[in-house]
Ligand SMILES: Cc1cc2nc3c(=O)[nH]c(=O)nc-3n(C[C@H](O)[C@H](O)[C@H](O)COP(=O)(O)OP(=O)(O)OC[C@H]3O[C@@H](n4cnc5c(N)ncnc54)[C@H](O)[C@@H]3O)c2cc1C
């Protein structure tokens with residue numbers, strides 16, 4: 001622990017953000033890192049409290065108090081080594097992780113938590129600047145071949161771990177670009193794509209082979225892969241979007257969020273796409289769904305020049321502070337205002353969309369009703385939703401983006417060909433070692449646990465890699 005009473009002396013400092021007016025005219029990242037001196041004092045706020053609750057709150061068990069202390073002592077290279085021992089890609093989590101660690105920081109009981117995520121980002125960025133992150137060109141090969149299907153953070157972390165152990169890795173990706181949702185989902189203003197590319201180049205130099213535009217189940221079957229490789233890991237994500245099959249769903253102008261977001265990611269990189277252009281420019285945009293995906297649609301619509309942006313959420317607005325039934329160190333269920341919300345959207349909570357209304361087959365309005373949730377049923381704990389009488393209203397809508405989550409992996413030939421079993425949540429079922437019902441075929445990431453977070457995908461990639469390595473031994 002660097003400074004014994006640091007947490008009493010120094011306040012939490014946030015990174016500065018470009019002001020809204022100037023950041024919404026571009027798609028790039030808009031936060032500015034703290035200076036070295038500022039970060040040192042932020043590191044000094046860590047109490048090294050003995051039981052590192054922050055570390056248990058972090059899905060990859062980052063050694064947070066250790067690197068906070070090293071930053072305080074100006075030992076940036078050592079901090080990077082500690083960070084990389086648990087997290088393959090801190091440059092991704094340092095930007096997009098919702099930082100459950102900070103909810104578990106002991107300071108968070110009654111004062112603002114240590115700014116763990118910002119420190120993480122600065123450690124890894126400094127390590128890149130200092131030339132510490134470079135390919136290891138002396139990996140000794142084991143002679144085993146592993147195929148990984150899907151190049152999101154789960155596939156990438158599994159590939160990185162297994163490659164470092166000497167296995168030969170081929171990652172198959174159906175899209176033209178590597179990175180899964182990091183590349184074609186999460187907007188550039190949260191994660192610029194050169195950050196993803198920088199890591200891919202290191203992995204390629206270390207020997208990981210990437211095959212883009214190759215969809216397993218279409219361009220190559222799973223059984224062909226099984227014949228060619230010693231083990232296979234399925235990391236295809238949870239790409240099936242939840243639909244809203246109400247009257248008017250087929251009207252022109254109602255789209256899945258991902259169809260909209262992917263186009264903007266491709267446009268930013270000057271890449272072509274063949275689908276019909278979805279644009280928010282000069283439109284009244286309604287985003288249905290109040291989560292991460294919805295928030296990304298809001299920021300993207302605002303940058304595209306939307307006339308207005310309205311966000312509809314079925315559930316009630318969460319409280320500003322933790323409720324008594326959601327105590328520290330649990331993840332805090334509180335209302336989070338994202339940077340996209342700050343940029344100028346209106347939010348409506350406890351509303352149900354009843355009908356998409358239009359003329360000449362084009363969306364114009366949405367009919368909405370306000371709802372409330374009854375007290376939980378004492379037996380099941382479930383809360384019934386009821387519509388509030390006479391609360392219907394209509395809103396203008398020229399573009400509707402459905403961002404209501406995902407219902408698991410797409411059930412296509414990848415799953416059907418060898419009859420890969422699913423669990424009761426419609427994700428791929430595995431045993432405790434991440435193996436599916438087929439010997440030698442494993443699964444990890446959103447494809448196995450359902451829609452989740454980048455940091456959980458990294459955790460799953462690391463865990464499945466350990467199981468596959470054991471299997472091959
Ligand atoms: C819009 C959006 C924003 C998000 N923002 C955040 C955020 O800010 N922070 C956060 O922590 N999490 C965020 N998430 C969640 C996070 O991105 C995912 O949990 C994470 O990317 C899952 O990683 P994965 O590797 O399991 O799957 P994915 O990232 O989905 O990658 C799966 C890959 O497999 C490929 N694939 C699928 N089937 C095949 C096949 N048959 N053959 C070849 N390739 C195939 C896909 O093309 C894709 O590239 C967001 C999700 C979305 C949708």
Ligand code: SF4
Pocket residue numbers: 057058059060061062064087093094097098099100101102116117120455
């Ligand atoms: S990966 Fe996420 S939870 Fe873990 S230390 Fe970083 S910000 Fe915190």
